[in-house]
Structures are given as structure tokens and as C-alpha cells.
Amino acid sequence: MLGRHADSLFWMARYLERSENLARQIQAAFYHSLTRKGDDVDEWASIIRRTGMADSFDAKHDTMSMANALNFLLRDKTNDDSVISLLAKSRQNARSVRNALTQEVWQSLNESWMTGSEALKRPVNIRDLPALLENIIKASSVFRGALYGTMLHNDIFNFLRLGTFIERADNTARIVGSKYHRLLPTAAASLGGSDQSQWEVMLRALAAWRSYNWLNKGHLDPTAVATFLIFDNRMPRSLSFCYGEICANLQDLEAAYGTSYACGDSARAIAQQLDNGREADIYRLGFRDFVSSFMADSNQLTLAISADFNLGP
Amino acid sequence: MIAADHMFDEMLDGPDARGREPYRSLLSWLEDQDFTKLRKQSAQAEDLFRRIGITFNVYGDEDGEERIIPFDLIPRIIAADEWRRLERGIIQRVAAINAFLSDIYHQQEIVRAGVIPASLIHENKAFMPQMCGFTPPGNVYTHVVGVDIVRTGPDSFFVLEDNARVPSGVSYMIENRATMLQMFPELFASHRIQGVGDYPKQLFKSLAESAHTFIDNPNIAVLTPGIFNSAYYEHSFLADEMGVDLLQGSDLEVRDGRVIIRTTAGTAPVDVIYRRVDDEFLDPLSFNPDSVLGTPGLFDAYRSGAVMLANAPGAGIADDKAIYAYMPEIIEFYMGEKPLLENIPTWRCSEPDNLAYVLEHLADLVVKEVHGSGGYGMLVGPAASKRELAAFSRKLQANPSNYVAQPTLALSTVPVLTKAGLASRHVDLRPFVLVSPNGIRVTPGGLTRVALKKGSLVVNSSQGGGTKDTWVLEA
Known part of the structure; x- marks a missing residue:
């Protein structure tokens, strides 16, 4: 496969995953803001900060408010990482590799972009927001379904899945990293057990609220939340789960191309570090350092994949 | 012959109210249709085109808006005997075009014989001196040709122009048919219509036959200027249907005399390029030093036989309007017979x-x-x-x-569906022709373009033109 095409597949999946993740974070923050008294804008600021959009937001808006945040995160075309821009970039990448995709996969992306750009033409009415966010998330589900059901599970598939899981791991790490202080064992004491909404918003943003409760009988505890989001191999957005998928897809590529790659070794090393963290007690290793070195290694891995497979335009 | 006062309607100008023969069954079907429902289906068809992404970019549109070409669901019908006549004429014309190209890039017999002035060749911008003395495999210069034909009466067909460079529109021909099959299956049960869907397979075969004979199973690729080109959908459609790579100039590299692409598993050779980019953007070293689009060294690789380009660089001189005027003479000179299709x-x-x-x-x-x-x-x-x-x-x-x-020609009309029912609009026809060393093949039908504005003769999609499915009936 042409290196440029693999690059487009990788980024097409990444941007779509990113739009889904952003929609989930907005969903969680919105829920949070409705269930609390007063105008709490911390959650909006937190999303914008951890996704690296703070400078760009500050350049456009004087004040942080839900209306400004929603506008900026959802429909601002001049913001490269708004949902509308992400959908457009995902579709643009898909369009440039159209003939590597089945009709159903392509159409799922094209239609999400069409309905998304229609719905985001005008400022979003609060009343329409839940349905709108659901649609963006659903777009990702339809894409995944079409992918699994209609595509050959070959190198094209592997590059798409790599994009998805690298983006997903990055997103989970950012959320966990930006709220690390809430996940320290001391957090339980400092929050006094009275305000557990911080854990809830985090779990909701990662589509993990119900599954966490189900596994923990509703008992909220910072170390249990952290372990779940980072190490639980059953949780499709945990770092360990994502790295299992990343390693498996790289292994498929190594098998298909009949050679091993440096990026494969890096991915396996990262997976090993996660295993070590689980066994050795992450708090003893230094929670914050663990998460930030994970993010740095993950970024290096993207560069290594790019170099090993001739990605890049 | 071509007085502008009478317009010939291909459906309605028959001996009686039942219309012309090939359209009779369609006309009686139309009588049973609820036009409100038809118009709704027409909107659905356009929605489908948008979802599939059969769109084109409009140059200079700031929003980068993509548009669809309006699709009219009343088919245009060509009888079997009418088509046979057209097909023979098209094959003759395309054969002559290839003979002409071969001649002007070699001995230039036609100039020596005084049929065409030398200045018309040498001073022509589309003439490519770099091609002189080079013979492409099988002497084929135009692997894909679009011959634009207009009609002015029951027996009067004229060639409006030849497209010997990078003719487009073939994806619309195929998608229009697919859409009609989906919307009106009953019409295909009651008519015997020649298929167009195997065009991509025929194109693949034709390109493979045109590769250098010493290459087994050539690697074929489609070369596109990129996703912002107005015909990008067609480029990706053809690559997809043929199961080949869709490349841009920057994907290609000439290394040790071979043309390669950088792949996820290293490099891979390319043997045949169906290029949908203009001559001047192929190779900055040979043609346009200012171009950032091309592949340095591609033309040398072509001349050395490392890669086959379809269509051949320099083929565009054959569709130049000054050359067009000489087409009757050109056909007679190379074919030894009178042209079967008239020039305007x-x-x-x-x-x-x-x-x-x-x-x-x-x-x-x-x-x-x-x-x-x-x-x-x-x-x-x-x-x-x-x-x-x-x-x-x-x-x-x-x-x-x-x-x-x-x-000025009185182009024939075919009814289209409007808010006020059926209304006659002017049409032309672009049949698609494939040429390989093994022969010339014309896909039955082609793309019918229709001027949707009343009275307009302009069928271009950029100026309010639409398209129709084109049926060639079985004999």
C-alpha cells in the first residue's frame, strides 16, 4: 500500500476518534454543569486545556462560558480541533483514500460530515445539544460497525485501527493526567467523600461510568478509578486495552510484511511498562510521572510508525 | 440541413402521438406515472449522489463547496441501428486520430502530401517535439477518447469535438445507469438495454494490453491531480473499480530508471499510468519547470520504455480546434475512405x-x-x-x-422532468472509446449532457447542464 494512503487511513481514524472523544467530554461536562449549582465553568476550561486548545481559545474569547466553550469546541471552523473541523478532516482523509474503503465505510463518514455540518451551521441550542452529541458519537459507532462488517481485515484495516487506538490512548492519558491530583489516594480525604462528581465526570467522559459502577458495586474510590482507567484490560478505553490492540495490529503488519519493525518493539515496550505499573503499584512508581512518561513514549511511537511504514505525504 | 428554426425532438417527433419508435414503450410508461412521485424520486436520486459523494469541486469557490451535477431521470434512447452507425463512425475517426498522431510524431507524411500546412503542426502549442521519433507500445496514442456528438435530425449526426487528452464523465455514465436500475427496475425488465457497467474492466484490460509486452501482469495506477480536482470523484471511482492504486505526482519517484512508489512495505514498481493530469504537469524536467505537481524524470522513464502513459503526451494536438477543421481530410488520408460521421x-x-x-x-x-x-x-x-x-x-x-x-446548430432535444411536467431540452452525447493494440471498443451509449435551461444550447455542467442515462437498445 502507498505510504501516503496508509497515512490518510491512520489520520482519518484518529480524527474521527478524536471527534467522538471530544463529544463525550462535552457530554460529561454538560451533565456536570446541569447537576451543579451556579455557573461552574471549570470543566469547560479543563477540556480546552488538556486538548491543547487554550491559546487558540484565549485568542478568540475574553471569557470562559458554556456558550463560548460550546461554540469553540463544536462548530468553530477556524479551530482545527473543533468537532466540525475534525469531521471535515476525517472525511477529507477518507476521500483521498476512497478506493481503499468500502462504500459503507466511506458513506458512514460522508454522512456524518453532511449531517454534522448541517447541524452545526447555527449556534447550538441547549435543548438540541444532547441529541447532537449523541449523533456525533453514533457516527463513530456506525463507522466501526461498517469497518468490522465490510472491510478486509488486512493492512488497510490495521492502519485504521492503529489510528483509533493511538488516539484513544492519548485521550485517556490526557484526561487521567490532567486530573491526576483527583486520582491520588489522598484525594479521597481531601474531597471528604462529599464531592465525588470529579470521578463521575471523568468516567462519563470515557464512556466508563456504568461499567465502573457495575464492577465496583457503585463504590467510588480514587485508586479503583485510576486502576480501572489505566490498567483494566476489559475496559475498551483503558491504556492497557488500547496498547493490547496497538500491539496486535502492529504484529499483524509485521506478519503481513514478513519483517519486524522498531515501532513494534516500542509498542511492546510500552505495553510492558503498563504491565509493570499494574504489578508494582503505580503510586509507588509516581503516578504523575508514570502518566507523563507514558504520553511521551506514545508520541514517540507515532513517529516511529510513521518512519517505519513510509507514512507522511 | 441545419437551419436553427426547427428543433428535432428525439422522443416526440415521431409519425404520431406514440412518439419515435425507440421511445414508444417509455412514453406509455410515462403516461402511467405520477409526476409528483417522479419528482420526489428525482430529489432522492440527487440525495443519493451526494451521500455517495459523486460531487465535483467548483474552482474558485471560497467555501470549497462540492456540488452534484443535476441528474434528469428521463432516459435518452438510441436505437440499435442508430448506434451501429455511430459506432462505426466513431471507430473510424479514432483510428484516424491515432494514425495521424503516429504520423506527425514520425515522418509527417500528411504534411509532405500538402494536406495539412506544416505551421499548423509546428506552431501548435499542443504539439510536443519531445515525442518525435518515439513510438508508444502498439502505436496507440489515445487509449481513452471521448467523441462529442450532436444530432440535428433523424439521420443527422455531427462530431462537435474530439477529446483526446483526458476526457472525463465516464463515472457519470456508470452511476446514472446504476441509479436508474435502482429506481426503475421495471423499465429494465421491459426494455433490452446494452450494459455499460463493465467499462472499468474494459479499461483495465485495455491498459494492460497497452503495456510494454515484456512486462507480465503490469502494475497499473491512476494518476490524479488530487482531491481538489473537479473530476477527483471519477479518478477514485475508476481506481476503485479497477482495483488499482490512485496516485498523485508526488507519490511517484524515478529511481534507477524505474518508476516506483513508496509503500508501507518498502517500494513497488508502476508499469502503466492512466494519467488524469495534463501534459504540462507530468514532469517538471521535461515540460513545465514551474510545476510542483509532476514527477521529475517521468518522461525520460516513459521514453525509455520503463512505464506506459495513457494517453500519450502530445496526443492533445489531435483535438485542437484548428486540426478539427481538417478531420475529414485526415480521415480520408489515413483510412482511404470518406468519413462516416460528419464534421460540423x-x-x-x-x-x-x-x-x-x-x-x-x-x-x-x-x-x-x-x-x-x-x-x-x-x-x-x-x-x-x-x-x-x-x-x-x-x-x-x-x-x-x-x-x-x-x-449555429439546432441541437436535438429530449424531454426532461420539470416542475411543470415534461419539457424539451437540448442534448449532446459523449461516447467513450477505449483503444489498445488489440482494437478499438466503444461503450454502447455514453454520457448524455443536457442543457437544463429552456432554449439553452450550453450543456456544460459548470453552466447549468445536467446528465441523463443513455440507453442503446439491443438489436
Whole structure:
């Protein structure tokens, strides 16, 4: 496969995953803001900060408010990482590799972009927001379904899945990293057990609220939340789960191309570090350092994949 | 012959109210249709096109908006015997075009014989001296040709122009048929219609046959200018249907005399390139040093036989408007027979007698720049004001050899579906022709373009034109 095409597949999946993740974070923050008294804008600021959009937001808006945040995160075309821009970039990448995709996969992306750009033409009415966010998330589900059901599970598939899981791991790490202080064992004491909404918003943003409760009988505890989001191999957005998928897809590529790659070794090393963290007690290793070195290694891995497979335009 | 006062309607101008023979069954079907429902289906078809992404980009549109070409769901029907006649004429014409190209890039017999002035070749911008003395595999220059045909009466067909460079529109031909099959399966049960869906397979076969004979199972690729090109959908469609890579110039590299692409598993060779980019953007070393689009060294690789390009660089001279005027002579010279399809009478203004005639009848004629395309720099006499005529007359006299003139034609009409029911609109036809060393093949039918504005003769999609499915009936 042409290196440029693999690059487009990788980024097409990444941007779509990113739009889904952003929609989930907005969903969680919105829920949070409705269930609390007063105008709490911390959650909006937190999303914008951890996704690296703070400078760009500050350049456009004087004040942080839900209306400004929603506008900026959802429909601002001049913001490269708004949902509308992400959908457009995902579709643009898909369009440039159209003939590597089945009709159903392509159409799922094209239609999400069409309905998304229609719905985001005008400022979003609060009343329409839940349905709108659901649609963006659903777009990702339809894409995944079409992918699994209609595509050959070959190198094209592997590059798409790599994009998805690298983006997903990055997103989970950012959320966990930006709220690390809430996940320290001391957090339980400092929050006094009275305000557990911080854990809830985090779990909701990662589509993990119900599954966490189900596994923990509703008992909220910072170390249990952290372990779940980072190490639980059953949780499709945990770092360990994502790295299992990343390693498996790289292994498929190594098998298909009949050679091993440096990026494969890096991915396996990262997976090993996660295993070590689980066994050795992450708090003893230094929670914050663990998460930030994970993010740095993950970024290096993207560069290594790019170099090993001739990605890049 | 071509008086503008009578318009021939291909459906309705029959001996009686049942219409012309090939359309009778369709007409009786139409009588049973609920037009409100048809219009709804028409909107659904356009929605489907948008979802599939059969769109084109409009140059200069700031929003980068993509548009669809309007699709009219009343088919255009060509009878089997009409098609046989057209097909023979098209094959003859395309064979002559290839013989002509081979000749002008080699011995130039036709110039020596005094049939065509040497200046017309050597001073032509589309003539590519780099091609002289080079023979592409099987002597094929135009692997894909679109021959634009207009009709003015039951037996009057004319070739409006030849497209020997990178003709487009074939994806619409195929998608229009697929859409009609989905919407009106009953019509395909009641008519016997020749298929068009195997065009991509035929294209693949034709390209593979045109590869250098010493290459087994050649690697074929489609070369596109990129996703912002107006025909990008078609490029990706053809690559997809043929199961080959869709490349951009920057994907290709010439290494050790071979053309390769950088792949996820290293590199891979490319043997045949169906290029949908213009000559000047192929190779900055050989053609246009300012181009950032091409692949340095590609032309040398082509000349050395490392890769096959379809169509051949320099093939565009065959569809030049000044050459068009000589097509009847060209066909006779190379084929030894009279042209089966007529040219539109064309006055070459470079010749003093012709110029005098054209100046005198300017108000009745269409005058075109010889190297122009897309309707630019053109005068439509009957639609021009006195002042425009006078201004054009001065331009014409200043540089006569830059112009040719043609009569205005009464293009045939076919009904389209409008808010007020059926209404006749002007059409043309672009059949698609594949050429390989093994022969010439014309896909039955082609793309019918229709001027959706009442009375308009302009069928271009950029100017309000639409398309129709085109049926060639089985004998």
C-alpha cells in the first residue's frame, strides 16, 4: 500500500476518534454543569486545556462560558480541533483514500460530515445539544460497525485501527493526567467523600461510568478509578486495552510484511511498562510521572510508525 | 440541413402521438406515472449522489463547496441501428486520430502530401517535439477518447469535438445507469438495454494490453491531480473499480530508471499510468519547470520504455480546434475512405476566402479560438450585440489564423422532468472509446449532457447542464 494512503487511513481514524472523544467530554461536562449549582465553568476550561486548545481559545474569547466553550469546541471552523473541523478532516482523509474503503465505510463518514455540518451551521441550542452529541458519537459507532462488517481485515484495516487506538490512548492519558491530583489516594480525604462528581465526570467522559459502577458495586474510590482507567484490560478505553490492540495490529503488519519493525518493539515496550505499573503499584512508581512518561513514549511511537511504514505525504 | 428554426425532438417527433419508435414503450410508461412521485424520486436520486459523494469541486469557490451535477431521470434512447452507425463512425475517426498522431510524431507524411500546412503542426502549442521519433507500445496514442456528438435530425449526426487528452464523465455514465436500475427496475425488465457497467474492466484490460509486452501482469495506477480536482470523484471511482492504486505526482519517484512508489512495505514498481493530469504537469524536467505537481524524470522513464502513459503526451494536438477543421481530410488520408460521421462545417479563418465569408456572416456564426476550450473567447453570433460583433470582427481581422467559425446548430432535444411536467431540452452525447493494440471498443451509449435551461444550447455542467442515462437498445 502507498505510504501516503496508509497515512490518510491512520489520520482519518484518529480524527474521527478524536471527534467522538471530544463529544463525550462535552457530554460529561454538560451533565456536570446541569447537576451543579451556579455557573461552574471549570470543566469547560479543563477540556480546552488538556486538548491543547487554550491559546487558540484565549485568542478568540475574553471569557470562559458554556456558550463560548460550546461554540469553540463544536462548530468553530477556524479551530482545527473543533468537532466540525475534525469531521471535515476525517472525511477529507477518507476521500483521498476512497478506493481503499468500502462504500459503507466511506458513506458512514460522508454522512456524518453532511449531517454534522448541517447541524452545526447555527449556534447550538441547549435543548438540541444532547441529541447532537449523541449523533456525533453514533457516527463513530456506525463507522466501526461498517469497518468490522465490510472491510478486509488486512493492512488497510490495521492502519485504521492503529489510528483509533493511538488516539484513544492519548485521550485517556490526557484526561487521567490532567486530573491526576483527583486520582491520588489522598484525594479521597481531601474531597471528604462529599464531592465525588470529579470521578463521575471523568468516567462519563470515557464512556466508563456504568461499567465502573457495575464492577465496583457503585463504590467510588480514587485508586479503583485510576486502576480501572489505566490498567483494566476489559475496559475498551483503558491504556492497557488500547496498547493490547496497538500491539496486535502492529504484529499483524509485521506478519503481513514478513519483517519486524522498531515501532513494534516500542509498542511492546510500552505495553510492558503498563504491565509493570499494574504489578508494582503505580503510586509507588509516581503516578504523575508514570502518566507523563507514558504520553511521551506514545508520541514517540507515532513517529516511529510513521518512519517505519513510509507514512507522511 | 441545419437551419436553427426547427428543433428535432428525439422522443416526440415521431409519425404520431406514440412518439419515435425507440421511445414508444417509455412514453406509455410515462403516461402511467405520477409526476409528483417522479419528482420526489428525482430529489432522492440527487440525495443519493451526494451521500455517495459523486460531487465535483467548483474552482474558485471560497467555501470549497462540492456540488452534484443535476441528474434528469428521463432516459435518452438510441436505437440499435442508430448506434451501429455511430459506432462505426466513431471507430473510424479514432483510428484516424491515432494514425495521424503516429504520423506527425514520425515522418509527417500528411504534411509532405500538402494536406495539412506544416505551421499548423509546428506552431501548435499542443504539439510536443519531445515525442518525435518515439513510438508508444502498439502505436496507440489515445487509449481513452471521448467523441462529442450532436444530432440535428433523424439521420443527422455531427462530431462537435474530439477529446483526446483526458476526457472525463465516464463515472457519470456508470452511476446514472446504476441509479436508474435502482429506481426503475421495471423499465429494465421491459426494455433490452446494452450494459455499460463493465467499462472499468474494459479499461483495465485495455491498459494492460497497452503495456510494454515484456512486462507480465503490469502494475497499473491512476494518476490524479488530487482531491481538489473537479473530476477527483471519477479518478477514485475508476481506481476503485479497477482495483488499482490512485496516485498523485508526488507519490511517484524515478529511481534507477524505474518508476516506483513508496509503500508501507518498502517500494513497488508502476508499469502503466492512466494519467488524469495534463501534459504540462507530468514532469517538471521535461515540460513545465514551474510545476510542483509532476514527477521529475517521468518522461525520460516513459521514453525509455520503463512505464506506459495513457494517453500519450502530445496526443492533445489531435483535438485542437484548428486540426478539427481538417478531420475529414485526415480521415480520408489515413483510412482511404470518406468519413462516416460528419464534421460540423468549419471555416478556417486563416484562409482569405473563408475569412471574408465569416466576416460577412458573423451574426449567424459561432466563432471559436483554435486553442480555446470550455467556451472561453468564443463569439455566439446570433446572441451577440452589434457592438460585440464589431469588436469581435476587429479581433478576428487582427489575427485570423487564431479562429475558426461554425454555423449555429439546432441541437436535438429530449424531454426532461420539470416542475411543470415534461419539457424539451437540448442534448449532446459523449461516447467513450477505449483503444489498445488489440482494437478499438466503444461503450454502447455514453454520457448524455443536457442543457437544463429552456432554449439553452450550453450543456456544460459548470453552466447549468445536467446528465441523463443513455440507453442503446439491443438489436
